[in-house]
Amino acid sequence: MTDQALDPPPARPAEDAPAAAPLPAAASVPPVRSEVRSEVRSEEQPEAQPEARSDLRPEMRPEMRSDLRSVTRPEAQPGPVADTLPPGAARFVGRIRELAELRAEISRPGLAVSHGESPDRARVLLVVGRPGVGRTTTALHLAHQLASRYPDGRFFLRLTGDGGEPIPAEQTVQELLRAVTGRAAGSPPGTPAHRPAPAAPAVPPSADDTGPGPGDANTDRPEPEGDVPAPADAAGALRKAFAGRRVLLVLDDVTDAEQLAGILPETAGSLVVATSGGPLPGIADVRPSTLGGLSTAAGIALLAQALGDTRLTNDPRGAESLVQEAAGHPSALRLIGGWLAAQPRLSLSEAAVRLRAASARSLPAARATDGLAPPELLAQAGSEAPAVTPAKTRTAADDVPAPPAVPGELVRAFRLVYETLPGTAARMLRLLVLAPAGLVDAQAASALAGCSVPAAQSTLEDFVAGGLLTPGSQEAHYLVPGCLRPLLRGLVDSRDRPEDVRLARARMLERTVRLLLSCRAALGGEAPADGLPRTLRFASPSVAAGWLESRLPALMSAARMAVADGELDTLARRLLAALVRALTAAPAATPTLTERYDLHRLVLEIAERRGLHRERAAALINLADLDAEAGRHTEAVARYRAALDAARVCADTEAEGRVLEALGGAHLALRDLPRASDWFGRALALRQARGELGHQARLHARIGSVLTYLGRYGPALREWRSAAGAHRRLGDVPSQARALTEAARVQEYAGHPEDALRTCRDALYWARQAGEQRLEAAVLLRLADTLDRLGDSGGAALQRVAAQRLFRPGEFPAV
16 A cells, blocks of 8 residues: 555535545546546545555556656746845945955865865855944855856845844755745645745634634645655755755854754855854864954945045045044944935044044943843933833743844944934834834834834935945835844833833734735735725735735734734734735745744734634644644644644534544544544534535545545445435535445445446446546546456447547557
């Protein structure tokens, strides 16, 4: 018995799809007798063929297999080279020595060569330095210089989360695998780069937003096919994808060598450029390239980008003093350059004096054990309200490793710039650190600061000009520099009351919900909600899809933020519901497997915190479905059992029926056929009590398949006949014909070929009534097999000739 023979397709509710829909064309072309099975079975019915009667299985000859592949599997066309590298700096200055050392490191013979061995993995270059010194900029500049050497793909991944937490290697492998192969591990062959979104997690309805329920759980989950690995073996799939390819990886902000487990290509022709705050013990044969401050000449060139050559030429000593006071720190010099550009009357010498004076204010070291700079770090800024230091309670963020110390020269430069900002602009700047994933646009800034969208856009552009924000990969999208986030968090902690911060966060999340609802309406071709401002509307479905795909990481971060707050559960539930609906309407913006887990875990966290048993059942169902999709069937069974308890507590019989059938499918995947039959039987009893004929037809077929595997042909025959009767009452003639054909197969296994012949003739009648030629041809081939068993080779030949006439030329190989 093959493994595939026991893997039934997932169950589908009758309201979503017919219980016995025809198979896709690629799977329904039966070139020979043994392929009849895939045509006559309903889509939910696994092949019923017992191992004990293997002599009844006609085998497909090798030449027919190759013919079938030529019909059903068109040759894949090569696509464009994958390249996810962000654009490099428009005007890169300095780092000539460091770049030369890094390029020389590529050709240096490694330890393996010195020991007389061949290199067993890609060369790893490590760029280290303090925050804001330009590690990422330098790594990307080098990657763009070398891009042509790696024609098989260039990829960029950030290995640190929004709060500074390291991203697990498993999640990174999943994201990289999708970027390299075009689909995540566990996706069926032919799946596009982004798969359709998972079913919606149940979110309770609110006054203006109805959430999906447990019946909307992931019931149409595709099963992995062929040699596509489950996500549990994603690292192996990634190694296979990298085999024989020359790829370039840029891994930004690596905090631990363990994050690189399973990521490094095992091909000597590939290259990995990693950035980190320090050395990474555990990775052999890596020589860190440490970035310090820029040279005086390079620092002046960086200032010239903001101020122009004339102003620097008029005060060369002042320019040198300014670079020296900033210790050549690139981010500090950008801040100072933007600040000076807005003050054309201020001389460079005076600016250097002010920067030097800032260091005399006894600033503490800019390190915060909880991710926030000390309240006194930037006290007395402009005309702002007096500082209020709230008492902090320990949260999950307290477990995040402390960020690296912010360099003193950067702190002084930031302080110099921040003190000159108007009060409203300063408030907006520090609140931008609340933006999910550090990604800011005019909508988010407007909601956080409570101002109009045009005013927010104008202020953001001023921040970019002043070096306080960096342009994002999309137009009108900006990023809060990572080196400034600890300082801004410290300002929020010291300047804003907790209730004001929560209100700003709630405004931003509410704006996000409205944008998601507008996005879903645009994707579905629906009219926007009444009263929706024009600034929240999308011009076309393509614009909405692009926004959703580019904002997906930030949207996931917003959902995590809302749930972690603990006081915004209603808003968090609305956000999750709107996000899932938007993803369902835009299959191109599919979350990764880890993000799908996160979505359902967030729903589960809220449901358990609020005692919402219906939502808890739905979230557990979806999590169990993902476990089953990943091949973790034992874990799936445990989650299904927990979901069953939750469904029974709230008397949700729809969810209970869904779980009972899923438990049967999980035990079937575990090859525990008796338990699978038992759970299917319980599900059938529940569906019969609810009077759901479509579900009954499917469950009769699944029970019939399992009983056939167990060799219990009498009960199996009754189940298949019951399935045929249910399909007849539903008016589903094609499925009725398929069920009768399976019944004939069981009769043949049981040693009753005459009865099988009569049942085949009944199936043939109903197949002709359905008017489906492929189904009729498949039944004819089934009938020919039965006649062969009875010794009527002439009649069998006539049936095959009749079946061959029903296929298009080239689809039916010669036997």
